[in-house]
Amino acid sequence: SMSVLCRFSALKENSSEVVQPFLMGCGTKEPKITQLCLAAIQRLMSHEVVSEAAAGNIINMLWQLMENGLEELKLLQTVLVLLTTNTVVHDEVLSKAIVLCFRLHFTKDNITNNTAAATVRQVVTVVFERMVAEDEKFKGMAEQPPAVQGNSNRRSVSTLRPSAKDAYMLFQDLCQLVNADAPYWLVGMTEMTRTFGLELLESVLNDFPGVFLQHQEFSFLLKERVCPLVIKLFSPNIKFRQGSSSSAASPAPVEKPYFPICMRLLRVVSVLIKHFYSLLVTECEIFLSLLVKFLDGEKPQWLRAVAVESVHRLCVQPHLLRSFCQSYDMKQHSTKVFRDIVNALGSFIQSLFIVPSVGNASSTNTAQASAQGGTGATGGSGGLTTQAAFEYRGTWIPLMTVSVQGSAKATYLEMLDKVEPPSIPEGYAMSVAFSALLDLVRGITSMIERELAKEEEEAAARVGSEPAASAQSEDKPHQVWEEMVSACWCGLLAALSLLLDASTDETATESILKAELTMASLCGRLGLVTPRDAFITAICKASLPPHYALTVLSSNAANLSSKTYSIQGQNVQIISPSSESHQQVVAVGQPLTSQPQGTVVLTAKNIQCMRTLLNLAHCHGAVLGTSWQLVLATLQHLVWILGLKPGVGGALKPGRAVEGPSTVLTTAVMTDLPVISSILSRLFESSQYLDDVSLHHLINALCSLSMEAMEMAYGNNKEPSLFAVAKLLETGLVNMDRIEILWRPLTAHLLEVCQHPNARMREWGAEAVTSLIKAGLAYKHDPPLSQNQRLQLLLLNPLKELSNILHADIRQKQLECVLQILQSQGDSLGPGWPLVLGVIGAIRNDQGESLIRTAFQCLQLVVTDFLPTMPCTCLQIVVDVAGSFGLQNQELNISLTSIGLLWNISDYFFQRGEIITEELEKEEAVLLKQSRENGEPLNRPFHPAPPFDCLWLCLYAKLGELCVDPRPAVRKSAGQTMFSTIAAHGTLLQQATWHIVVWKVLFHLLDCVRKSSTTADKEKIESGGGNILIHHSRDTAEKQWAETWVLTLAGVARIFNTRRYLLQQLGDFFNAWEVLLDHIQSAALSKNNEVSLAALKSFQEILQLVTPVKDTDKPDALGAMDIPPVLMDPLTASGPGRPLPRSDSLAERLAQRYGAQPPPPPPGEEQDDSALWWSAWSTWYRTGIECTRPPSGGTDKLAFVPSQPFLTALIQIFPALYQHIAGGFSMEDLRKLGVILHGAVSVPISSDASPFILPSYTEAVLTSLQEAVLTALDVLQKAICVGPETLQVMYPAIFEQLLQFVEFSCKPPQYGKMETKHVANAKYNQAEWVALNYVPFAERSLEEVVDLYHKTACHKAVINEKVLQSIIKTLRMPLGLKYACPAESTWKLAVSSLLKVLSIGLPVARQQASSGKFDTMWPELANAFEDFLFTKSTPPDNLSIQEFQKNESIDVEVVQLISTEILPYANFIPKEFVGQIMAMLNKGSIHSQSSSFTEAEIDIRMREEFSKVCFETLLQFSFSNKASTPQEGYISRMALSVLLQRAQDVLRRYVEDERLSGRCPLPRQQVTEIIFVLKAVSTLMDSLKKTQPENVDGNTWAQVIALYPTLVECITCSSPEVSSALKEALGPFKDLMQPPVSKVQNGES
DSSP states (O other), X not given: OHHHHHHHTTOGGGHHHHXXXXXXXXXXXXXXXXXXXXXXXXXXXXXXXXXXXXXXXXXXXXXXXXXXXOSHHHHHHHHHHHHHHOSOOOHHHHHHHXXXXXXXXXXXXXXXXXXXXXHHHHHHHHHHXXXXXHHHHHTTSOOOOOOOTTOOOTTOOTTSXXXXXXXXXXXXXXXXXXXXXXXXXXXXXXXXXXXXXXXHHHHHHHHOHHHHHHOHHHHHHIIIIIHHHHHHHHHHHHHOOTTOOXXXXXXXXXXXXXXXXXXXXXXXXXXXXXXXXXXXXXXXXXXXXHXXXXXXXXXXXXXXXXXXXXXXXXXXXXXXXXXXXXXXXXXXXXXXXXXXXXXXXXXXXXXXXXXXXXXXXXXXXXXXXXXXXXXXHHHOSXXXXXXXXXXXXXXEEEOOOOSOTTOOOOSGGGOTTOOSOOOOOTTHHHHHHXXXXXXXXXXXXXXXXXXXXXXXXXXHHHHHHXXXXXXXXXXXXXXXXXXXXXXXXXXXXXXXXXXXXXXXXXXXXXXXXXXXXXXXXXXXXXXXXXXXXXXXXXXXXXXXXXXXXXXXXXHHHHHHHTOOEEETTXXXXXXXOOOOSOOOEEEEEOOOOSSOOOOEEEEHHHHHHHHHHHHHHHHHHHHHGGGHHHHHHHHXXXXXXXXXXXXXXXXXEEOOOTTOTTOEEOHHHHHHHXXXXXXXXXXXXXXXXXXXXXXXXXXXXXXXXHXXXXXXXXXXXXXXXXXXXXXXXXXXXXXXXXXXXXXHHHHHHHHHHHTOSSHHHHHHHHHHHHHHHHHHHHSOOSSOGGGOHHHHHXXXXXXXXXXXXXXXXXXXXXXXXXXXXXXXXXXXXXXXXXXXXXXXXXXXXXXOHHHHHHHHHHHHHIIIIIGGGSOGGGHHHHXXXXXXXXXXXXXXXXXXXXXXXXXXXXXXXXXXXXXXXXXXXXHHHHHHHHHHHXXXXXXXXXXXXXXXXXXXXXXXXXXXXXXXXXXXXXXXXHHHHHHHHXXXXXXXXXXXXXXXXXXXXXXXXXXXXXHHHHHOOOSBOOOBGGGBOOOGGGOBHHHHHHHHHHHHHHHHHHHHHHTHHHHHTSTTHHHHHHHHHHHHHHHHTXXXXXXXXXXXXXXXXXXXXXXXXXXXXXXXXXXHTTOOGGGTSOOGGGOOSSOOOOOHHHHHHHHXXXXXXXXXXXXTOOOOOHHHHHHHHHHHHHHHHHHHSOXXXXXXXXXXXXXHHHHHHHHHHHHHHHHHHGGGOOHHHHHXXXXXXXXXXXXXXXXXXXXXXXXXXXXXXXXXXXXXXXXXXXXHHHHHXXXXXXXXXXXXXXXXXXXXXXXXXTSOOOOTTOOOBOGGGOOTTSOOEEOOOOXXXXXXXXXXXXXXXXXXXXXXXXXXXXXHHHHHHHHHHHHHHGGGSSSHHHHHHHHHHHHHHHHHHHHHHHHTGGGTTTTTHXXXXXXXXXXXXXXXXXXXXXXXXXXXXXXXXXXXXXXXXXXXXXXXXXXXXXXXXXHHHHHHHHHHHOOOOOTXXXXXXXXXXXXXXXXXXXXXXXXXXXXXXXXXXXXXXHHHHHHHHHHHHHHHHHHHHHHHHHHHHTTSOOOHHHHHHHHHHHHHHHHHHHHHHHSOGGGSOHHHHHHHHHHHHHHHHGXXXXXXXHHHHHHHHHGGGGGGOSOOOOOXXXXXX
């Protein structure tokens, strides 16, 4: 028969006939034949020679066999072969074949059953595979018209191809069968089970999703048939509540859930959701909601278990979850399915802990016990390997391994053979739920992260190609991701936190932490702040001990716990951890709180969480943002509890807590600490990989953390937490390359830390700031700092800010930092200099010495090493800073040294003048341009001056401030330095700048000093600081200020002197001069002798200014004027203490540069300075008037009386001054001068000074003041002498002045109402005023008068002003007083002077007789002679004979003068005068004393010689042969008659006396007189003979002859001398004895 088959193989169309016999064979129902036939038929089929008709026949035959129950397995085999080898079977034939298989499935035979079931499955698959193949075949051919939409006729499948139609009919009927309805196509079905139907549906749906997705007909079936069916079948599960017994009371018995169906339904649902979600969006929503409900605690355990498994299946399909989210959660008015799933899982897990499974509460404990016991026994190591489990509030749930990560391998969903619900082991549901959670997190996060990464790559690529990218496309996925996270995070967090809290297994804990970590990171990447913070908070809380009070976390948790999510009546609470679990304690430490509390413990799990936290911060720092705060706060507390303390650079090292041994660490954690410490450091090191924004978040978090630590450290001295500060430092150090972006917040905060009252906190703040600044400056930035000034200033700025902090320790750190910066980076500071200098200079007096000393060290370093490297614009700041060190009052030495530094700085300016000038001018140009653009004026001190000059001005201004410092030493040093610098370097200044120097610097300084001096305290200072004794000349503030005033005034005067030429170029030199003079005047009138004297020295100095002419022909004007050398010596005392480098070359160079110095005037053209000198003169005058004006009060001992040296100096100035004003010096000025000279001489001396000023009384020496006064007059008269005639009108005034002084010899001047004592009576040491000895002065004045008169007697003015009369009048006083004069020398000098003056003056007087100008002089002169020659004063008793004779000879001289100078010219002289003279001579030669005088008296008072001379003079003028005029003759006659009268008298008296005296000899004088008369008579006789006879009057002869008898009477005298004289007298008479002549004619003999 086989061969027959082979033969017919090609004859398919005849196959019906071929098959027929075999069919008949089968019909015999004979087993053997049937088997053979079936085998043959199978062979035919396998060779594909069976036609459609034949196939139908075969099926029919098989059907009969089936109905007879024959060969059931072979039947199934045949059907399978028929359907799998070809595609001829369609429609009813096919349906019949399928029904046949179904029928066999429901036989009683088990094997048949199972085989049939397998066959059915295979056949169903084949039907669908055919359809897939058919679709494949037609792919690409012309498309059939699409199916009619919304086709409601279930059997209308006209649009389908054959295979598709079969598949459609089959699937439709399967649905009918499961729904317990009659099939449409599978005719002949007798019975069917739902379980089998559901399995078939599941397999079709699972294996051929494409069919349903590509054909609308099939999609329609899914929607219309499958889904409603599933929902209907689910109903018993939905309604059922566990424990509600179906009692009779209930209206209808509730159908109980049936495990096999329920489980299969869930499988179908899983497939539907997996493959057809897109078609069945609404239906899936229902399915998922149901699924969520099955997790409910009231459902049976097995139901919850399979539901959890189903959920797990969903959880491993992240893309599906994303679709849920898109379709439901993101739509309005839709169930939030995705969220509900996650929340349901969460609730499920919570419910497992909170509600122990009903019915096996007891079993829980036993299970727990057995599990623990069992593992304990097996482990053999004392129960250390406890089973992984969760434990929460007494509920213990073991953890099993349920599936490999990422695959949902279900246990109970696969139990297709079970009919009864299985018992679920303890912990199974929990384990599945746990896995589901982890897989969900893993799936979602990895999916989103993959897509994010892809998107970033594309974005990067796009940036390269096209800049404008469409924004919408990017938005979509982000929204979904964000929605997914937003939907799931609450549920996840609730569940994970609870599990984390309950976990007792390190691996489980690790997984939970990893899930929380990845969620936190994902939320961060998506920018979802709340969920991110929530997850981080959870990790943080888990790191800390339970119930640890940490505000950041609790506030965050409070936000969350208020969000309770309701899921259709179920609540997911965020449960706060309780941690009563049995954890291994690894550390005990102090909590970080402001109030000390007990200790807290850390467990191994805390440490594990801490490591996760570190890991989070380390790997995901970029997305942490604001939650850095949480992370860092937690780390700070952990670090604190573990007792880690910051070391160098901010790294934390294990260290003991200050509070003592409250920290206890187990060895386990001890080995961990270095690791934690290094991770901590690495964490902050890795901040260099964060982007800028994240870095800012990190910094902000550290800052606010630090703020809390600061809050906590207020008000106590506990050890503060330095974690944040240390980490800020560490972060700053590793981010140096982009330090700019974080510098401001970083340093701003650290500066606040530096102000903290807690010293340790503060110290670390400063440490951090200074380390950062040093590191920042040392770092090799790109571009380098030298080219990035902004950055450099930014880095240095905090250093400056530290200056505002008052704590000394911080300032100390700051200054040490400056010192280090100077030493390491000093050369490259560039534009940072102003800042650094600002820091050095920010010193205040309240800062204490050590700080100031450190700051000063920095400054010294700057001045010695760095001036050349800094921009010249900073030099001014250096000056200011140095000045401020001078002004600080904590440390005198620093003040003095800083003044030295200012000198060094000025030297530096001097040496580098040109370079500095250039640089400053460049800078200036830039500034000017800017200010012009901004329309603002340039704001710079001393602006109009050139910048280099401004630098000098600042230096001078600073020194000026120091010159008025309260400390004398500082003032002195500053003053010397200032004047020295101006002297040494002033040449560099522009002319205009001098204007500022004079007005703003020098005069300003003078004003201040004057003010301070006049208001200074007069209290005595006991000692200087440090028990330094103070000299009495400096023991009050006033005296100390006096010294300053002296120095300053001298300095300014010297500048006026040395720089006069330059100053005069300035417009207002005259004003300046006036101001200077005003200062000199006020100083001169100061009540302090030192100041006043010095003022005059300065006055002297400015008067020695020589009006500038060319050097070659400067006349030595002073030399010509005989100014005494004392005036010429320079003021050495106030000279500066430093050698001044003279170098005009630089000045000249600068001058050329500016071309500003005017050329010196051509020779001979001097500038007209007279205004200056007159101004000086008026100042001198005012000063003189003021200081010589006597005090108005009475005998006030405290009255101020100027000292002699002062007055001397004042007067000594006049000559120098006069030299400049001589040209215009008027009588008025001379009068003023006189007032002052007179005043000055009148001032008394205080008795305690007298020994130093007065010579001993006996020496006739002038005081220097008196010398000066005379010198002044001398200068004046010499000037008049050589000057033009107009000046000579001044002579009389000079005479007048000198004559006033002459009067002092007899009448000392009064000084106001002050009582003065004679020197001899003044007691040394008492404040009494002593009158000077004026005699030498008066005498010297008198000599001057004589000298002067000698020169000027003939001058008109002298004649007109009756100077001679004045002289005589003045001399009358000493002459009249004679012996009563205070000094004997006075009257002698007066006489000799009178003689000299007359010898000159009388000729002049005679000459001018006619003018009558001397008329008044003669009586004055007569009186003078009278007063002197017949003085009323008696000679002192002790006068020796020699002395008497000497004095007598003086009288004789006077008479001789009369005889030689007056009488010979009697005819030019008024008669009365001559008469007076004659009478006087008469009185002199006749002694008409009464005889009652005692011998002694007579002896003394007799002046023989004098009488004789008088008499001779009388005689001589009796007959002068010069009587050319009647007038003269008249004088002679008168004289002669007097003389003869006198002789007659003397002789008579002698004769008489001789007679009376008897034997007694007459007194010597009388004898002398008679002899003298006798001689005179003989002389007279001779004279008469010589005279022309006509000259002699007849009367005269008569008188002469009448003498004769008297002479004869004298012959009897006893004295031989008288006798001889008598003889001589009588002799000439012989010529008279001749006979009388006869009368002759008239006139002839």
